[in-house]
Amino acid sequence: MWEPTNTPEQDRFRKLQELRAQGIDAYPTQVERTHTTAAARQAYEVISPADAESHDDAPPLNVTVCGRIVRQNLKGKVYFAHIEDGAGRLQLFVRIDNVGEDTYELIKQQIDLGDFVQASGSMMRTRTGEISVLVDEFVLLSKALSPLPVIKERELEDGTIERYGEFSDVEERYRQRYADLAVNPDTREVFRKRARTLSAMRQFLDGEGFLEVETPILQPIYGGAAARPFVTHHNQLHQDLFLRISFELYLKRLLVGMYDAVYEIGRDFRNEGVSFKHNPEFTQMEFYKAYIDYHGVMDLTERMIAFIAEQVTGSTRITFAGHEIELAPPWKRITLRAAIREKTGIDYVDHRDAPSLHAAMQAAGINASPKDTWGKLVDTLLGDAVEPDLIQPTFMLDYPRDISPLAKMIPGDEMHVERFEFFIGGMEMGNAFTELNDPTDQEQRFLEMGRLYADEDEEAMPMDEDYLRAMRYGMPPCGGFGIGVDRLVMLLADKSTIREVLLFPHLRERQ
């Protein structure tokens, strides 16, 4: 059984017991709200505009509003409080003459900041012009036993809001997100932006004729990416299962099944390191569309991201980490080979095996493990030398075949596949390619990947026989795309860590 651990909690717990002793239900069932705080304010502004000569002759407007007490000021025989609901804040003006001594005593003795209350009365303006409810009935809706951090704010002459006191401890904000949300309106806004991002994404894709689908999260074989999976077990079926690391192989089966264009928005799980841009579970959107190649996917990508930014922030021009970023098409396009050559002077085509490329990188002062495969070395060059500078949206084109087992070759080019990744704000945002639809080539690539990674690498991509069987029925030529939705939200909300855009980010268990 919970017991108060500090003075404020002891006080609140005592008040709860006092209420019970008086026969007052601190958590009543019945609520009778007639107006949100915003609706009450709006309705009153109509009949008593701010610039009216007198507010006394405004017709009476009776309301019942509910909310959490976020500021209070007991001033002898009057009591002011601001309540907050999902729509905003509104001041309550309580006079002992209007509510009676019993209610006033209840407010004085048992009501705290953080309590949810219901107030009925007539709308009015105070002497300073603030729209308020002159309360004649006051009911406690829910007693708060633990104190929330108190944040006071003041509007300065230039309209900016100065805050006094804050709830800023990063760890506590993540562990007790409910308190963070309750107290910090900025945090609430981040997740409204997140919701608008997802909604705009669906709106765009639906408008382009895509069908939203859902595919298995628990999979007997994982694939579609190079990552370590989480493993789980189905007891009755005696079957080990993996939590998916991507949607790719299931979505492409659906093109065999004659949907022209599909997308899925959902959670992926990767059993890997945690960082400012990696969470063990994260939200991904992938789409696949028949009869387009990666150029068509680039066109969709530019238009989609610009559309989402417009819907979420009101503009295609955003600020991220102090940079002005223009998301309107067309975006910069550069081949991976040219970008690496520009930044490092290394042309990987001149170094076609791992030892040779590694030596060139050493000579250029770029560290990498000598055990890395050739493809991994190229990836290191991209990540270290190129990626951090890609602030403005950039399509990075044409990746080495070895690190892209699901993408189609560029005709007449032995080394490269039709693949792009796109970068904004120095972060990799997503990945796309002209999808490999030749079942014999695909089988060959799976076999090569198995050899490449051998058994010491847990990122090895296992052979998915059923996927190959699907492809043998014929898969239309198609373009595919994947984007890290959390990173997109980071960009649009101007947050530097993924944890700020996840409601409940993964944290180590506390002992």
Next chain:
RNA sequence: GGGCGUGUAGCUCAAUUGGCAGAGCAGUGGCCUUUUAAGCCAUAGGUUAGGGGUUCGAUUCCCUUCACGCUCACCA
């Protein structure tokens, strides 16, 4: 996993070279019938993240455990 840093009252932060652990807000009691960071008077609140050590004496120095942050490694 490695390196660096942080952890003091419910919240935000102080504490000189190792020398009585403090403030503001929140709380409690009192005054105040138009306040809004309300104000005034009084008052309570601490295993200084946990454990161990050095010392007459540790928030401070050392070791260790834990969590978080930054960074490196890792991360189609």
